[in-house]
Amino acid sequence: xxxKSPVGLIVFLLGVIFLVFLIIQAVIANxxxxxxxxxxxxxxxxxxxxxxxxxxxxxFVDAISQDRSNFAxxxxxxxxxxxxxxDKNLQAxxxxxxxxxxxxxxxxxxxxxxxxxxxxxxxxQGQAGNLLGVIQGTYYxxxxxxxxxxxxxxxxxxxxxxxxxxxxxxxxxxxxxxxxDF
Numbered sequence: 214x215x216x217k218s219p220v221g222l223i224v225f226l227l228g229v230i231f232l233v234f235l236i237i238q239a240v241i242a243n244x245x246x247x248x249x250x251x252x253x254x255x256x257x258x259x260x261x262x263x264x265x266x267x268x269x270x271x272x273f274v275d276a277i278s279q280d281r282s283n284f285a286x287x288x289x290x291x292x293x294x295x296x297x298x299x300d301k302n303l304q305a306x307x308x309x310x311x312x313x314x315x316x317x318x319x320x321x322x323x324x325x326x327x328x329x330x331x332x333x334x335x336x337x338q339g340q341a342g343n344l345l346g347v348i349q350g351t352y353y354x355x356x357x358x359x360x361x362x363x364x365x366x367x368x369x370x371x372x373x374x375x376x377x378x379x380x381x382x383x384x385x386x387x388x389x390x391x392x393x394d395f
Contacts, residue, residue, distance in 0.1 A: 250277055
């Protein structure tokens, strides 16, 4: 009988510990982002009046601006562009807020008011996903880098390999022992 090294067990246990840590971190990161920032955007999106939309977007912008240190400058590590720049995307949200403020004083039955509402709705529905994705990405990159984009993919792949390789090795040994007995 061979003296088996505990390396496989140690790697497996470390992989499981890292996986549990990553899952807890992902839940906390998602909860914090939604609680601190995204909830205001979601409430704005659900609001039916211009005043309510403007107030929630203002809260969204204020919350992000107050916590600027929680966000990276870009939602990228290497290929930085104006499109994945945090400040440019925050500026786009600010222009939406300013547009809502402009509309507040208009008469709801005016053609200009109706046109402005259609433009804002189209902007919220069409471009908001990309815009929010950049802002969320900058938050994750700065505050929870192991949960950000391709870094998360690499980390989860390594942890999965840490768990699966010892299991596959164990099955390979068990398979050899079964065939040896026959």
